[in-house]
Amino acid sequence: MQIVTTQQVSHGSHFRAQVLRGYQQKINPFIAVDHAWMSGPTFPPHSHAGFSAVSYVFLDSESGIDNSDSTGVKNLIKPGGLHWAAAGSGIVHEEVPAEPGKTVHSLQIFIALPEAKRLMQPTSLTLEAEDVVSVKIPEGKVRIPVGEFNGVQSPLNTPTDVTLLDITLNAGASINLQVKANHNAFLLPVSGAFTVDQQTFSFQQHKVPVFSSQENEQTITVTASDAGAKVMFFSGKPL
Secondary structure, three states: OEEEEOEEEEEOOOEEEEEEOOOHHHHOOEEEEEEEEEOOOOOOOEEEOOEEEEEEEOOOOOOOEEEEEOOOOEEEEOOOOEEEEEOOOOEEEEEEEOOOOOOEEEEEEEEEOOHHHOOOOOEEEEEOHHHOEEEEEOOEEEEEEEOEEOOEEOOOOOOOOEEEEEEEEOOOOEEEEEEOOOOEEEEEEEEEEEEEOOEEEEHHHOEEEEEOOOOOOEEEEEEEEEEEEEEEEEEEOOO
């Protein structure tokens, strides 16, 4: 296990985030992750190319996101939902809170595309909140926006092989997370605190545990604090 740090950033009075950037070789195929709160229009329409921009809105978000892009897509990303824009050869998009005066709590995730798909025709995948598979376990609950957990598969077929899990753990509960052979993985604290390998992680500490790919499958044991924990699990095969 390695530990990397997030940075606190803000843009104007409507946007703040903890951002995980600058560690692409450690978290490959992920490029960056922004854990953000947005309460008003912040970024004008902007372009992406050669990778995917993924928006995941947390269930506790006060508002959804109005999303639009240059391919003609216009949709509402509701709390609990996910939108995956594979920019490929190039896309221009804009995301703003759907309800003025309310705050969007979300992740913006940037993911590399395999070399053969980097110049693909831009395309979008949307997973509505009600279609995200959720698994209740004695330790808490796991939502599966992308990938697989304990044999339960997300309906999304994504252009990059990754897993994204939204995990809620009860107070003091432990969960074993499996990382496929030759996949990188990391855990992003969202709320509460948890321990891995006797080290504690929380949103306030700005620390993220990263697990480099191994020849064999890895098991990560995550234990919540006495107040419980919410954590995002990311894994993927490096490109």
